[in-house]
Amino acid sequence: MNTRTAEEHALVIHAALEAAALAPSVHNSQPWSFAVSGDEISVRADVDRKLRFSDPAGRQLLISCGAALFNLRTAMRCQGYEPVVRVLPDPDRPALLATIRLGDKAVPDEHTQLLNAEIERRRTHRAGFTNLPVPDRLVEALVQQAAAEGARLTPVRAPEAVRIVAALTEAAQYVQAQDRVLSLEVIRWARPPGSARKDGVPADAYPVEPAETDPPFAQRDYAWRHDWGTTADQDASTSAGVVALLTTTGDTREEWIAAGQALQQALLHACAHGVSAAFHTQALEMPHLREFLRQELCSGEYPQMIMRLGITFDAKGAVRRPLSDLVD
Incomplete structure (x- = not known):
């Protein structure tokens, strides 16, 4: 060479x-x-x-x-x-x-x-979306993007099914919030205002009080036991957006990596068309709730991500570690 x-x-x-x-x-x-x-x-x-x-x-x-x-x-x-x-x-x-x-x-x-x-x-979004609709053609394109990487992205269309996913998320968040160890694990990644850290969730990226959506999707409580975070506007967006489940046929390490690639391809395609995503993994962190989702809403496939897709004009910054910390 x-x-x-x-x-x-x-x-x-x-x-x-x-x-x-x-x-x-x-x-x-x-x-x-x-x-x-x-x-x-x-x-x-x-x-x-x-x-x-x-x-x-x-x-x-x-x-x-x-x-x-x-x-x-x-x-x-x-x-x-x-x-x-x-x-x-x-x-x-x-x-x-x-x-x-x-x-x-x-x-x-x-x-x-x-x-x-x-x-x-x-950027990852952590609140409600505007009422502007996500076009069906775009949702179908995101389904195809995920399929190209070996995963299935399924929009949850039935209102009853959306309420089930929201209720499972809320139940999981409530149970986890009562667990001091799990709460401390979450706030390990919550950054206070002015923090110089280049990882975790900065204070301007999460609310002091959980954001309301309709139907209600519980948010991570990054502000647990402190008053960091942002205060939502009274006229803040509250639409839950389009709820979608990312699944794989198996549950191996290789399929987890494939799910990550499928997720990112879909997210980038969505971003190119002005659509953001909010993630809800609480229920997937509890084996019995994840299994319920697999059997009842995922046609036997393994849920790897619960997300909401929608339009927001609330752009946030991002923090990332420098390459010198990442590369040998």
């Missing part, structure tokens, strides 16, 4: 890593690290950032890392290289989730460029 090619590859690798660092993750815990060897990036789980009580198996951690892997793939394609990916390449190294290296030269298509442009703009 000549010097010019090596420099070009280094720039591509750097751009891909910057994109990976912008992926969504549970509580913005950013539970990943990367190692670079030549033209190859290793994606590793940072188990010190795992939610030990609410996510003991690491399912949400791997979904988060799957989203980062999708960003790596997308950025490489936009830099003109086809990524070559191996998922879970070494059974003896469970923290090594994937390797991705530069393959042949390739010209990115328009859709890949569209998704790549949204990586920096995408």
Whole structure:
């Protein structure tokens, strides 16, 4: 490899890593690290950032890392290289989730460029949406985006089913709020005003009081026992938006990673059309409630994410750790 090619590859690798660092993750815990060897990036789980009580198996951690892997793939394609990916390449190294290296030269298509442009703009929403409708054609497109990565995104259309999902979320949030250990695990990632930390949920990204939606979807209480957070306007948006379930046919580590990639592809496509997402994982952190959802609402498939999709004009900032903290 000549010097010019090596420099070009280094720039591509750097751009891909910057994109990976912008992926969504549970509580913005950013539970990943990367190692670079030549033209190859290793994606590793940072188990010190795992939610030990609410996510003991690491399912949400791997979904988060799957989203980062999708960003790596997308950025490489936009830099003109086809990524070559191996998922879970070494059974003896469970923290090594994937390797991705530069393959042949390739010209990115328009859709890949569209998704790549949204990586920096995408934000997680933690309140209600406006009453502006999410077009059915867009929802169907998101279904197709998720399917392309091996997962199923199902919009919950029946009002009765939406109320069931909302009630399960509210029940799980209530039970978890009574558990001091689980509450402390959540507020570990709540950042006070003016915090210099580059992970977790900053104070301007969550409300002091849980945001109201119709029907009511319980929010994480990042303001537990303190008065950090923002105060909602009296005229704040309250629509729950479109409720959707992301599922997989199995429940293996490989399928958790695939779910993360499917989630991120759908989120970026939604963002390109002005639609944001709010996540509700409380019920999925309680095995019996997750199993109820699987049997009663997911046609036997395993629910990996509960989300609401809608339109909001309440843009928030984002914090991310610098690459120097992420890359070996």
